Amino acid sequence: MTPLDLSGKRVAVLYTSVEESLAGVDARMRETMDLAVNARVITDALNRVGLPARFFTFPRDVVTLADAFRSFGADAVYNLSECPHNSAQKEPHAAAFLELLRLPYTGNGPMPLAVCNNKALAKRVLSAHGLPTPGFRLYSSVPEEASGLSFPAIVKPAKEDGSAGITEESVVEDETRLKERVAHVIERYNQEAIVEEFVGGREFNVAVLGNGTAEDPYRTLPPAELVYRNARWRVCSFESKWDPAHPSYAEIAPECPARIPESLRARLTELTIECARVFGLCGYARVDFRTDGNGRLFVLEVNPNPDISADAGLSRAARAGGLSYEALLLEILRLGLARGAR
Numbered sequence: 001m002t003p004l005d006l007s008g009k010r011v012a013v014l015y016t017s018v019e020e021s022l023a024g025v026d027a028r029m030r031e032t033m034d035l036a037v038n039a040r041v042i043t044d045a046l047n048r049v050g051l052p053a054r055f056f057t058f059p060r061d062v063v064t065l066a067d068a069f070r071s072f073g074a075d076a077v078y079n080l081s082e083c084p085h086n087s088a089q090k091e092p093h094a095a096a097f098l099e100l101l102r103l104p105y106t107g108n109g110p111m112p113l114a115v116c117n118n119k120a121l122a123k124r125v126l127s128a129h130g131l132p133t134p135g136f137r138l139y140s141s142v143p144e145e146a147s148g149l150s151f152p153a154i155v156k157p158a159k160e161d162g163s164a165g166i167t168e169e170s171v172v173e174d175e176t177r178l179k180e181r182v183a184h185v186i187e188r189y190n191q192e193a194i195v196e197e198f199v200g201g202r203e204f205n206v207a208v209l210g211n212g213t214a215e216d217p218y219r220t221l222p223p224a225e226l227v228y229r230n231a232r233w234r235v236c237s238f239e240s241k242w243d244p245a246h247p248s249y250a251e252i253a254p255e256c257p258a259r260i261p262e263s264l265r266a267r268l269t270e271l272t273i274e275c276a277r278v279f280g281l282c283g284y285a286r287v288d289f290r291t292d293g294n295g296r297l298f299v300l301e302v303n304p305n306p307d308i309s310a311d312a313g314l315s316r317a318a319r320a321g322g323l324s325y326e327a328l329l330l331e332i333l334r335l336g337l338a339r340g341a342r
């Protein structure tokens with residue numbers, strides 16, 4: 001760990017307002033999804049430990065943002081941006097903008113944000129490095145025949161996040177249902193559909209902190225398991241993540257640290273650190289896994305900008321690893337500052 005003096009650092013907490021993108025979302029889910037709430041909590045936590053922090057909404061006109069940072073005298077940016085200009089695909093642009101302003105910022109840079117937002121591209125990178133990930137096909141139109149994949153399969157939008165577009169109906173058992181679902185995803189989400197072999201065993205996720213440098217090597221937090229308490233659920237769907245009123249919300253529950261044998265813990269740690277190296281991760285991230293019927297682990301995805309609200313998986317894993325929420329927030333800031341202007 002680099003000894004780094006955080007005292008007096010002026011921190012701009014930057015978030016993207018999701019008001020527009022949440023317009024179609026049920027009111028009861030909006031609060032848990034709203035990054036503004038998160039930005040305020042983080043700003044307050046930084047203020048409590050004596051850091052002058054203020055939160056900023058990502059505006060339509062970025063020139064005004066550059067000016068606002070300058071008048072605030074920002075030394076660093078706590079980057080919580082997920083969808084600048086209401087586009088998840090512009091998530092990397094926020095980090096790139098901060099680099100061009102030569103301001104140190106928290107979390108991952110544009111490259112992993114861009115690559116991991118594209119599920120097919122990220123899986124190709126994983127495979128190229130020999131990391132196990134479920135086999136897949138990418139479709140921009142409904143295929144004549146879905147060759148080469150075994151059933152069951154899962155059909156997802158290729159460039160979404162937060163389980164958008166993922167329900168129990170995403171899991172398909174035959175070719176007819178696969179085609180119907182591919183058509184649905186392409187039409188509803190206006191993007192390609194990725195079809196993956198369904199790996200339906202236990203589900204885990206592992207958070208990683210660090211910059212992959214000699215001073216700040218990667219270190220994992222205790223693995224968590226998403227425990228499926230009821231056999232009727234097969235996937236961590238949109239509802240199970242965000243809708244407390246939906247039965248799956250209580251029936252798919254995270255448990256951290258996961259109750260797993262040491263060998264499985266060691267393998268999860270090894271694969272997570274390998275993912276961090278392959279994507280050049282920086283600051284913090286979370287890797288999602290599932291096992292097949294033989295207990296073999298597969299990487300489902302790498303999340304370079306995971307939720308760090310107080311009740312999110314990453315904060316839970318930090319607590320299990322002996323880091324309070326405030327200590328986690330400060331460590332993420334320290335890692336960002338240790339990288340300096342990028």
Ligand SMILES: Nc1ncnc2c1ncn2[C@@H]1O[C@H](COP(=O)(O)OP(=O)(O)O)[C@@H](O)[C@H]1O
Binds near residue numbers: 160166196200234236
């Ligand atoms: N290939 C797969 N096999 C089994 N379950 C999957 C697979 N892909 C996704 N899932 C399920 O769907 C959830 C969300 O999928 P994921 O690809 O992580 O999307 P998101 O980026 O929206 O989180 C996972 O947490 C898991 O429960």
Ligand SMILES: [Mg+2]
Binds near residue numbers: 162163288301
């Ligand atoms: Mg996921």
